[in-house]
Amino acid sequence: MSAPAASPARLPVSVLTGFLGSGKTTLLQALLRNPGMARTAIVINEFGEVGLDHLLVAKASENMVLMDSGCLCCTIRGDLVDTLRDLFLKRVKGEVPDFDRVVVETTGLADPAPIIHTLMSDPLLAARFRLDGVIATVDAAHGSLQLDRQPESVKQAAVADRIVLTKTDVATPAATAALMQRLAAINPAAPVIPAAHGEVDPARLFDAGLYNPETKSPDVVRWLREEAYRDQQAEPRGHDHDHDHGHDHEHHHEHGDHCGPACGHGDHDHGHHHHDANRHDDHIRAFCMVIDRPIPWNGFVDFMEALIAQAGDSLLRVKGLLNVQESELPVVVHGVQHMFHPPVRLEEWPSDDHRTKLVFITRDVGQTVIEPLFNGLVWGEGKAAE
Numbered sequence: 001m002s003a004p005a006a007s008p009a010r011l012p013v014s015v016l017t018g019f020l021g022s023g024k025t026t027l028l029q030a031l032l033r034n035p036g037m038a039r040t041a042i043v044i045n046e047f048g049e050v051g052l053d054h055l056l057v058a059k060a061s062e063n064m065v066l067m068d069s070g071c072l073c074c075t076i077r078g079d080l081v082d083t084l085r086d087l088f089l090k091r092v093k094g095e096v097p098d099f100d101r102v103v104v105e106t107t108g109l110a111d112p113a114p115i116i117h118t119l120m121s122d123p124l125l126a127a128r129f130r131l132d133g134v135i136a137t138v139d140a141a142h143g144s145l146q147l148d149r150q151p152e153s154v155k156q157a158a159v160a161d162r163i164v165l166t167k168t169d170v171a172t173p174a175a176t177a178a179l180m181q182r183l184a185a186i187n188p189a190a191p192v193i194p195a196a197h198g199e200v201d202p203a204r205l206f207d208a209g210l211y212n213p214e215t216k217s218p219d220v221v222r223w224l225r226e227e228a229y230r231d232q233q234a235e236p237r238g239h240d241h242d243h244d245h246g247h248d249h250e251h252h253h254e255h256g257d258h259c260g261p262a263c264g265h266g267d268h269d270h271g272h273h274h275h276d277a278n279r280h281d282d283h284i285r286a287f288c289m290v291i292d293r294p295i296p297w298n299g300f301v302d303f304m305e306a307l308i309a310q311a312g313d314s315l316l317r318v319k320g321l322l323n324v325q326e327s328e329l330p331v332v333v334h335g336v337q338h339m340f341h342p343p344v345r346l347e348e349w350p351s352d353d354h355r356t357k358l359v360f361i362t363r364d365v366g367q368t369v370i371e372p373l374f375n376g377l378v379w380g381e382g383k384a385a386e
């Protein structure tokens with residue numbers, strides 16, 4: 001098993017995504033004014049669209065400007081990899097003020113996954129930067145309609161670590177409440193932060209990654225939030241998912257317990273649709289698996305490889321804390337679609353609970369699909385007759 005220590009010293013990068021017109025620019029403008037954003041570099045597509053003139057202090061170079069809050073703002077030149085390398089180099093040479101955080105806005109790119117993949121996979125970037133988290137803006141007034149009609153908007157909410165609910169000043173409280181419930185169903189672990197006109201404490205948006213910058217150590221409980229999947233599954237659904245209830249879960253429980261009677265909510269494989277099948281979030285499954293006994297690492301790798309091969313595009317987010325047979329220490333895995341971070345071995349268990357926990361947010365691939373694959377490749381179940 002390769003389990004390199006993911007150095008917390010690498011610069012955290014947050015990816016800001018959100019549907020067209022959902023308030024990304026407004027949020028950035030408010031953040032740029034905030035003194036709490038000093039020592040942050042923001043990467044955007046164009047200065048013009050953010051309307052920075054009134055916040056500008058100095059032009060550092062053709063594509064970099066400095067704000068009076070201390071925030072550095074730069075536009076993408078070439079591609080993101082070039083821009084981030086350039087930014088890092090200028091920082092090292094002292095050509096720009098030191099910064100210890102980067103925010104990348106994904107304007108014009110509906111799907112945040114390619115940016116996340118670039119951050120995870122480019123070897124030079126991965127040595128200097130680490131993905132802190134994905135922030136998604138969702139419009140409180142139009143978000144429901146966008147979730148209905150636009151698969152990208154569901155995907156953005158599903159891969160997010162933080163969801164900023166914008167335009168709460170113009171949405172009705174009932175619409176806001178219904179949307180919050182719907183977002184919680186898509187992505188149970190992501191806090192939904194209401195923010196009219198982009199007014200939000202930056203501290204609530206950042207440090208969503210595995211590393212807690214205060215303790216300089218991993219905080220896997222906060223990162224995994226596996227209990228949120230349980231809580232969410234126990235809640236009445238914001239829309240009709242009652243077809244999930246009552247199906248037979250007994251067959252799932254042989255190797256571990258699962259998250260209550262509504263676990264694998266969205267296991268639509270069981271049928272009984274009562275509602276508009278075109279709602280894109282009805283294709284989203286958010287569930288956790290808890291496995292009692294230590295798992296063989298090679299079996300887990302076989303399982304993940306098979307899952308990626310069969311359903312890579314449908315895996316929106318996978319996070320896991322693993323108890324592997326080969327190690328006394330826990331191993332953390334993290335993936336977005338078919339791209340996985342190198343596994344990280346932690347120095348200690350976060351609690352006395354040493355069970356493996358895996359959380360999945362997928363499109364159309366429910367627990368009833370993933371669990372037999374896991375049981376087959378990890379425990380060799382279903383192979384006896386071969």
Ligand SMILES: Nc1nc2c(ncn2[C@@H]2O[C@H](COP(=O)(O)OP(=O)(O)OP(=O)(O)O)[C@@H](O)[C@H]2O)c(=O)[nH]1
Binds near residue numbers: 019170195
């Ligand atoms: N009332 C109200 N209007 C908002 C709020 N946030 C954004 N807006 C308005 O919504 C419109 C779109 O906001 P932007 O911030 O430009 O959204 P965006 O996501 O950056 O848009 P694109 O870059 O085109 O994808 C603008 O007219 C904003 O003034 C809010 O919280 N309340």
